[in-house]
Amino acid sequence: DTEVTQTPKHLVMGMTNKKSLKCEQHMGHRAMYWYKQKAKKPPELMFVYSYEKLSINESVPSRFSPECPNSSLLNLHLHALQPEDSALYLCASSHTTGTNYEQYFGPGTRLTVT
């Protein structure tokens, strides 16, 4: 099973709302990632978790708050977002050791901020 699942598929939220995106994998991967992708642009890395600890934060605004409660789950908590935060949010996972690994991506959550 090489599946990464993400919920919800679509999310519309106001600028004062609080919502969460969820990501799950059962491949035994210990690295998990959040990416943001705007239309017709490549994905941009936001956060990397390694062994449930945040290892990379690409200077993401604090209105995005990641959480890795266990080795299979990754959340992205959203609060006080701006319309320019509307994008496709992609989760990915991979092994952490060695160089021979692939990142497996989920289908994404399409977020619209109104």
Add this chain to the structure above:
Amino acid sequence: KQEVTQIPAALSVPEGENLVLNCSFTDSAIYNLQWFRQDPGKGLTSLLLIQSSQREQTSGRLNASLDKSSGRSTLYIAASQPGDSATYLCAARGGGNKLTFGTGTQLKVEL
């Protein structure tokens, strides 16, 4: 800072044609290079991964090559089909489990 560029940005070919997509990266100190496919509004599907020590990888009608010294990778698609229509992204892996994505090539295969 790693920069990854893909040429062409868009490509339209008739069905059955063989084609080559190009990927260039500025920092040759990479661990591997991964090719992805993305359908509109969807996630990324991994196609091929080439280790830094490898020259090429093959999967079905797809063949990817890597020349680290020149900072280039190519994705060769044989006998293209309409179902191959998608955006193709290359991504170079550097330190810290970070992938740097290219700008993408939007491919359309016409009947």
